[in-house]
Structures are given as structure tokens and as C-alpha cells.
Amino acid sequence: MTARARGASSWPSPADFAGPPPPAQLAEWEALDRVARPARLRRLRARFGEAGVDAYFGVRPEHMRYLTGFRLGSGEDKVAGQSGQFLVGGEEVVVLADSRYTIQAGREAPESRLFEVYHDLPSRWTELVASVGARRVAVEAAFVPHSVWRALESAAAEVELVPVEGWVEADRATKEPAELERIGAACAVADRALAALLPRIRPGATELELAMALEWEMRTSGAEALAFDVACLSGAQAALPHGAPRDQPIAAGEVLLFDFGAQVAGYRSDMTRTLFVGEPAERDLDVYRLVARSQRAAIQLLEARLAEGAALPTGREADAAARSVIDEDGRWPAYGHGLGHGIGLATHEAPSLGRSAAAVAELPSRTVFSVEPGIYLEGEMGVRIEDLVAIDATAGRLERLTRFPSTPIVVGR
Amino acid sequence: MTARARGASSWPSPADFAGPPPPAQLAEWEALDRVARPARLRRLRARFGEAGVDAYFGVRPEHMRYLTGFRLGSGEDKVAGQSGQFLVGGEEVVVLADSRYTIQAGREAPESRLFEVYHDLPSRWTELVASVGARRVAVEAAFVPHSVWRALESAAAEVELVPVEGWVEADRATKEPAELERIGAACAVADRALAALLPRIRPGATELELAMALEWEMRTSGAEALAFDVACLSGAQAALPHGAPRDQPIAAGEVLLFDFGAQVAGYRSDMTRTLFVGEPAERDLDVYRLVARSQRAAIQLLEARLAEGAALPTGREADAAARSVIDEDGRWPAYGHGLGHGIGLATHEAPSLGRSAAAVAELPSRTVFSVEPGIYLEGEMGVRIEDLVAIDATAGRLERLTRFPSTPIVVGR
Numbered sequence: 001m002t003a004r005a006r007g008a009s010s011w012p013s014p015a016d017f018a019g020p021p022p023p024a025q026l027a028e029w030e031a032l033d034r035v036a037r038p039a040r041l042r043r044l045r046a047r048f049g050e051a052g053v054d055a056y057f058g059v060r061p062e063h064m065r066y067l068t069g070f071r072l073g074s075g076e077d078k079v080a081g082q083s084g085q086f087l088v089g090g091e092e093v094v095v096l097a098d099s100r101y102t103i104q105a106g107r108e109a110p111e112s113r114l115f116e117v118y119h120d121l122p123s124r125w126t127e128l129v130a131s132v133g134a135r136r137v138a139v140e141a142a143f144v145p146h147s148v149w150r151a152l153e154s155a156a157a158e159v160e161l162v163p164v165e166g167w168v169e170a171d172r173a174t175k176e177p178a179e180l181e182r183i184g185a186a187c188a189v190a191d192r193a194l195a196a197l198l199p200r201i202r203p204g205a206t207e208l209e210l211a212m213a214l215e216w217e218m219r220t221s222g223a224e225a226l227a228f229d230v231a232c233l234s235g236a237q238a239a240l241p242h243g244a245p246r247d248q249p250i251a252a253g254e255v256l257l258f259d260f261g262a263q264v265a266g267y268r269s270d271m272t273r274t275l276f277v278g279e280p281a282e283r284d285l286d287v288y289r290l291v292a293r294s295q296r297a298a299i300q301l302l303e304a305r306l307a308e309g310a311a312l313p314t315g316r317e318a319d320a321a322a323r324s325v326i327d328e329d330g331r332w333p334a335y336g337h338g339l340g341h342g343i344g345l346a347t348h349e350a351p352s353l354g355r356s357a358a359a360v361a362e363l364p365s366r367t368v369f370s371v372e373p374g375i376y377l378e379g380e381m382g383v384r385i386e387d388l389v390a391i392d393a394t395a396g397r398l399e400r401l402t403r404f405p406s407t408p409i410v411v412g413r
Numbered sequence: 414m415t416a417r418a419r420g421a422s423s424w425p426s427p428a429d430f431a432g433p434p435p436p437a438q439l440a441e442w443e444a445l446d447r448v449a450r451p452a453r454l455r456r457l458r459a460r461f462g463e464a465g466v467d468a469y470f471g472v473r474p475e476h477m478r479y480l481t482g483f484r485l486g487s488g489e490d491k492v493a494g495q496s497g498q499f500l501v502g503g504e505e506v507v508v509l510a511d512s513r514y515t516i517q518a519g520r521e522a523p524e525s526r527l528f529e530v531y532h533d534l535p536s537r538w539t540e541l542v543a544s545v546g547a548r549r550v551a552v553e554a555a556f557v558p559h560s561v562w563r564a565l566e567s568a569a570a571e572v573e574l575v576p577v578e579g580w581v582e583a584d585r586a587t588k589e590p591a592e593l594e595r596i597g598a599a600c601a602v603a604d605r606a607l608a609a610l611l612p613r614i615r616p617g618a619t620e621l622e623l624a625m626a627l628e629w630e631m632r633t634s635g636a637e638a639l640a641f642d643v644a645c646l647s648g649a650q651a652a653l654p655h656g657a658p659r660d661q662p663i664a665a666g667e668v669l670l671f672d673f674g675a676q677v678a679g680y681r682s683d684m685t686r687t688l689f690v691g692e693p694a695e696r697d698l699d700v701y702r703l704v705a706r707s708q709r710a711a712i713q714l715l716e717a718r719l720a721e722g723a724a725l726p727t728g729r730e731a732d733a734a735a736r737s738v739i740d741e742d743g744r745w746p747a748y749g750h751g752l753g754h755g756i757g758l759a760t761h762e763a764p765s766l767g768r769s770a771a772a773v774a775e776l777p778s779r780t781v782f783s784v785e786p787g788i789y790l791e792g793e794m795g796v797r798i799e800d801l802v803a804i805d806a807t808a809g810r811l812e813r814l815t816r817f818p819s820t821p822i823v824v825g826r
Contacts, residue, residue, distance in 0.1 A: 074488060142561075145559065146557050147554035148555075148559075163560060220625070228492075240516075347492075
């Protein structure tokens with residue numbers, strides 16, 4: 001039975017979802033980060049031996065926050081110079097900051113030593129590396145520009161740079177309980193915002209207006225930022241795997257796809273709902289039901305393995321469980337993208353769930369990822385349903401962090 | 414005489430500033446970009462000979478748009494893979510895109526050849542480079558990560574990578590008339606938004622609320638995006654060279670600094686106004702007047718040189734003209750940052766105006782930059798006034814693109 005059949009009163013209401021975290025909660029998460037950082041650093045340092053390095057130089061903003069507590073806003077890394085970049089030695093952590101950022105670094109990264117530098121890192125590189133007693137430094141090669149690498153290399157012949165990739169990313173895939181709480185809080189902000197938007201969706205409103213209204217709901221009700229720009233795609237546009245909201249009115253009889261997420265205390269959410277504007281066509285409802293069934297299949301596989309205490313599936317197995325439902329049905333082609341992705345300080349992070357995910361790597365635990373199958377009929381319509389789920393093998397438990405219902409919802413009638 | 418003395422009716426009104434550009438204007442700018450791209454590419458190719466290269470590989474989003482027309486949203490480069498990256502050969506331009514972006518690339522970069530690639534650029538590198546008949550490729554070394562550089566290097570021993578920096582940046586410092594028009598339109602959106610906000614500023618509103626309200630004004634009245642996050646800093650906070658709006662109420666007797674900008678058709682604005690909340694202290698007004706005088710001194714130097722048809726000043730001379738007014742007054746220290754920066758597709762670009770700018774490089778023409786002196790009294794208050802000005806040596810003309818008045822304005826009474 002669709003929401004339409006039950007009438008509009010069965011729509012989820014904003015009050016169905018948790019409110020924004022109060023200041024005391026935000027303060028507690030900050031305190032828990034401080035408590036967690038020594039263990040995060042131990043995991044990183046445990047990699048030093050095998051790689052033959054005695055320090056780690058990081059520049060990725062997510063890693064700054066994770067390992068030192070220092071925070072840059074979205075896009076701020078482009079103007080922050082070297083501020084927030086850090087060197088983890090065997091004993092201590094050094095955070096770089098120019099004069100604009102020294103006060104902030106002292107406050108947010110109190111366990112780190114501050115190293116003032118202003119666009120002159122190469123000339124100070126020997127001094128910096130020597131200050132932690134290092135000679136061979138692992139460097140985030142996927143994030144350090146080639147010109148910076150060359151400048152550091154020329155600056156100190158006695159310091160060896162070792163390109164490394166994915167170390168902190170792999171560690172970040174396993175989540176602490178307080179990280180999951182924040183992702184859950186970001187999910188609730190997004191759930192609530194969409195519930196608040198439902199009664200305001202009318203044929204004639206433009207995709208752009210609805211995207212802005214949803215953004216505003218999130219940002220005035222607990223989101224410190226968006227996880228990414230809101231996608232609002234109607235009708236045939238919903239079949240595009242990538243598309244920005246247009247200055248074009250939505251119409252009755254079309255699907256309306258929202259893909260959006262909030263950021264709370266640094267952590268992000270990501271969800272997709274495909275709504276029906278006015279009377280849905282039977283074919284469109286069938287597509288929707290099949291996508292929902294595909295999503296359930298992946299979640300049931302995960303739940304079954306967790307309940308048995310068996311090995312967790314790989315990301316590829318989870319993808320296959322969802323994909324095979326659509327393939328076996330045979331009426332429409334399954335999604336061309338992957339089933340899902342990890343999420344946390346970044347919107348897309350490990351683990352990856354898809355056909356090209358490693359065949360042998362079982363999912364980590366505790367972790368959180370999206371489950372987002374879809375069916376896209378080019379030139380006609382598209383449906384995607386995306387929820388975040390957290391899994392905990394020790395507790396034998398899967399939790400759906402996205403609480404917004406995934407039954408078909410009709411709006412604008 | 415302050416605005417306060419004249420009464421609130423003398424505040425600028427939103428109607429004082431140009432409205433958002435109509436769709437026909439946006440279409441015209443797109444057409445003019447298409448017309449301008451061959452000359453932009455000629456300027457780039459003119460650098461090939463001296464550097465001994467026969468192609469240019471670019472990855473910076475601003476350069477994609479400038480040279481090919483392909484557009485990525487802010488931060489989208491992090492998820493777009495190689496989409497939008499491009500290779501300029503002697504005769505043609507090739508734009509990379511994965512399946513999510515091929516339709517967009519065909520539409521936005523119609524003069525370029527499309528090259529489909531999905532996370533496998535190294536394995537296709539030889540083919541790509543050979544397709545434009547190149548052997549030595551200039552590469553944007555300040556933007557290509559070291560790991561990508563290594564992968565390309567290993568992929569094709571017969572292709573030589575030549576690290577280059579600042580080529581397109583230097584070309585972009587000189588602006589086409591239609592680029593200046595768009596920056597002017599972005600200035601008008603910002604001017605108008607602040608004018609609309611003035612009557613709504615009251616003691617008790619928080620910095621965060623006011624920053625959000627100003628953002629909303631811009632984004633619902635012509636801005637396709639912000640140029641950067643709105644800074645709204647009150648009282649002692651305004652003395653911070655870098656600061657995010659807080660969830661704290663503003664109070665009467667304090668200064669209130671807004672630093673903000675809009676983006677229109679890809680081009681950005683940047684302005685700062687420091688308002689007075691309620692009755693200003695005489696000292697604070699004196700600081701304000703001195704900053705305004707400092708700004709005028711730099712603009713007068715530029716105007717004098719333009720009128721004489723003399724060589725344009727260097728960025729360092731312009732900075733010295735403004736700085737010396739504050740230094741010679743002697744009551745308060747001059748700003749620690751530079752006087753200004755170029756602006757266009759990026760918020761900060763060449764030319765640079767400051768103490769460390771090149772001593773011999775005169776400002777280019779036509780160009781546009783901010784003039785933003787300030788005085789910061791730590792723990793007490795700060796004042797900055799920032800306008801964009803465009804200069805055209807051939808026309809002997811300076812135009813203030815920021816039209817919002819820079820006389821003292823009192824709000825919240």
C-alpha cells in the first residue's frame with residue numbers, strides 16, 4: 001500500500017526524528033575525540049616499522065581533524081597555506097600553522113606541538129623533520145602536489161620521502177562509537193529536513209527552489225554544513241547518474257529524486273529518496289518496488305551473516321545480492337554505479353561496495369556505508385533509494401541510521 | 414557626517430544596485446567565452462616554444478572552465494575523477510570525462526575532443542598524448558598529486574613530463590571585458606544583499622544568523638554560489654584576520670564586520686564592510702576614518718598614474734600608499750596582511766598587492782583586484798574596508814566595481 005493510498009497524514013513528520021544535538025552533546029563528542037586520538041595515532045605508528053619510516057607527513061584535511069583535532073572548513077585548504085598540515089613522529093605530533101591559524105591550532109590541537117610556517121615549508125623542512133628525530137618520512141603522495149614533493153626533496157638530501165597512500169583512510173573505515181553517533185545525528189538532520197519539505201512540494205516549484213529549501217531546512221536545523229550540494233532531479237533528469245538541480249518546474253506524474261546529506265560535528269550523512277509528484281504511473285511504482293526489494297536483499301544478507309556470527313560479506317557480495325534481484329527480475333537494467341560507499345569525515349570513503357570492490361576483503365567492523373541501488377530508464381525516469389547502515393560484528397547487529405521510511409511517497413496532490 | 418547622523422533613511426537600499434543578470438545576459442556571456450577561448454589557447458600555446466613542450470596537461474578546475482568551457486562545481490573536483498582534466502596540443506584540445514560527465518562535456522566544451530577515461534588515465538596516457546602528436550608535456554605540477562605524476566611517468570617512458578606553474582594563472586590576471594562584467598554583476602549581488610540585510614540587524618542576533626541571512630539574500634537574488642563562506646565578526650572578534658561566525662549575539666556598541674562575496678556565471682566578488690551596532694565610540698569612528706583614508710590613498714595613486722598615462726604602480730607601491738597613511742598617523746598599527754588580491758574565477762588570484770609582491774612587476778591591464786586595508790586592535794575591535802576596483806590603462810580609467818558606500822553606517826538602533 002502506498003502512502004498515497006493511506007493519505008497524506010501518513011507522511012513522516014519532522015517530529016519523528018531526533019532533534020539537533022545540544023551543545024553539551026557537541027562538547028562530549030569533542031572530548032571523546034581527544035580521548036580517541038592516542039589510539040588513532042598508535043594505529044598509524046604501527047605501520048611505521050614495516051614501511052621503514054620514522055614519521056608521517058599528512059596534508060589531507062580529514063586526516064588533520066582525525067589525528068590532531070585541527071579543523072579546516074570545506075574548501076579552506078585552498079587558502080590555508082600549510083596550516084593544519086602535520087608531522088607524526090614516533091613520540092609527538094607537530095601541527096603547522098601560519099599566523100592566521102596559530103590561535104585556532106592551539107585550541108583545537110592541544111596535544112600537538114605548534115610549528116609556525118608561512119609559505120616557506122621547504123626552507124624549514126630539515127628543521128621540522130629533525131625536530132621529531134626522523135630521517136625517512138612517509139608522505140601522503142595522493143594529496144601532496146608534485147611541485148611540493150620536489151621542493152621538499154631538494155630541500156633536504158638527508159631526508160628520504162616515502163610515498164604512501166591509504167594508511168589513514170584504511171584506519172578511518174573502522175568507526176568509533178562516537179563517530180557513528182555523529183553520523184546518526186547527521187542522518188536525523190537530513191531525515192527531519194525532508195519530512196519538513198514534503199508538504200511544501202507542489203507542481204510548478206523548480207528543482208532549484210526545492211534544493212535550496214531542503215538545504216535551508218538542514219542548515220537551520222542542526223547541520224553545520226552540507227555533506228555535498230543537494231541534488232533535486234525530476235522526471236527524466238532522475239535517470240542521470242550526475243546532475244545539478246535546474247531552474248525548471250517539476251510536473252505532476254513525474255518522479256522527484258533528492259540526494260542529499262548533512263554535516264554534524266564534522267561527520268556526514270548521505271541519503272536518497274525518490275518521491276512521486278501526483279498520481280504515480282503503475283510502471284513507475286513497479287520500478288520503485290523493485291529497487292526497494294533490491295535494497296532489502298543486500299541488508300538481509302548483512303543481517304543474516306551478522307546473526308550467524310559468520311564472516312561478513314565482501315562489498316562485492318553485498319552489491320551482488322542487491323544487483324541480482326534486479327537482474328533476475330529482468331524487466332529493467334540494474335544501476336551502473338556501485339551499491340554503496342563508506343562515509344564519515346568524508347562523504348565517500350572506505351569501504352567500497354561494488355562490482356569492482358576487492359573480491360576477498362570482507363567488510364570491516366564497526367563501519368558504516370550507504371546501500372543505494374537504483375534503476376535508471378534514460379529519457380524517462382529513474383529511482384534510487386539510499387540509506388546509511390552501520391554494522392557491528394561483535395554485537396551481531398546492523399542499524400539503519402537513515403530512519404526516513406522507504407515506502408513510496410506521493411507529494412503535491 | 415555619519416549615516417547615523419543622517420538617519421536610517423540614508424542607508425543604501427537594494428534598489429540602488431543592479432539586479433541579477435537576466436537569462437539572455439548569461440547566454441551572451443557564455444557565447445563571449447566561446448569566442449574568447451581561441452585567443453586564450455593561443456596565449457597558452459605561445460609558451461610552448463620557449464619551454465620546449467608540445468602539449469599542456471591541466472587539472473585545475475578554473476583552467477578547465479577558462480580554456481575548455483567545462484565546469485565543475487565547488488569541491489566537485491574531489492569526486493569527478495579525471496573528468497574535466499584536459500590536454501592542449503598544438504592543434505586541438507582534448508577533454509577527459511567518465512560516463513557521468515560525457516553529456517556535460519559535450520555540451521560545455523563543444524570545441525574540444527572528448528576522451529572517455531575512468532580512473533585509468535595512466536594506462537591510457539600514451540594513447541592520449543600520442544593522439545595530439547606530443548612527446549614533451551607541460552604539466553600543472555602545483556595541482557597534480559605526486560602519486561599521479563609518478564604513475565604517468567611510469568606509464569610512458571617515451572613521454573617527458575615538464576613541471577610548469579603559473580602559466581594560465583598569469584594569463585588569467587588580464588581580464589576580458591566580459592569577465593569584468595561578470596565580476597561587476599557579482600559585486601552588485603553582494604552590494605544588494607548587504608543593503609537588504611541592514612534593517613534586519615539588531616543587537617541579540619547571532620553572528621551565525623546574520624551570516625546565514627546574508628548568504629540567503631545573495632543566493633536567492635542572483636548568486637549561483639558564494640565566492641567563499643560569509644565571515645560575520647563582531648566586537649573583538651573583528652580583530653581576527655581569520656574567523657568563522659559564532660553562535661553568539663552581537664551587542665550594541667560593537668563593530669560588526671562582514672567579509673563576503675557572490676559568484677555569478679563563474680566569476681566572483683569579494684567585499685568587506687565594518688558596521689557600527691548602535692552608538693559608535695569616538696575612537697572606533699576614528700579608526701574607521703583612518704582605514705577609509707588609507708584605502709583612498711591607494712585608489713588615488715592608481716587614478717593619478719592612469720590619468721597621466723604613466724606606468725602603473727606595482728602591487729607593492731599600491732600597498733605602500735595605503736599602509737603609509739596608517740603608519741604616518743601613528744595611533745594604531747597597520748594591517749598585517751596584504752592590501753589586496755586579484756579575483757575572477759578564483760577568489761584569490763594574480764595580481765598580488767602587498768609588501769612581499771614583486772618590486773618591479775607593475776600591475777597588468779585590464780585587471781581587477783581588491784583594495785582592503787584594515788586596522789586590528791587585538792582583544793578590542795577591528796575595521797576593514799574592502800572594495801574591488803578594475804583598472805584599464807588604455808582607457809586611462811579606474812572603476813570601483815563595489816558600489817556599496819564606504820561611509821560609516823550605524824545599524825540596530
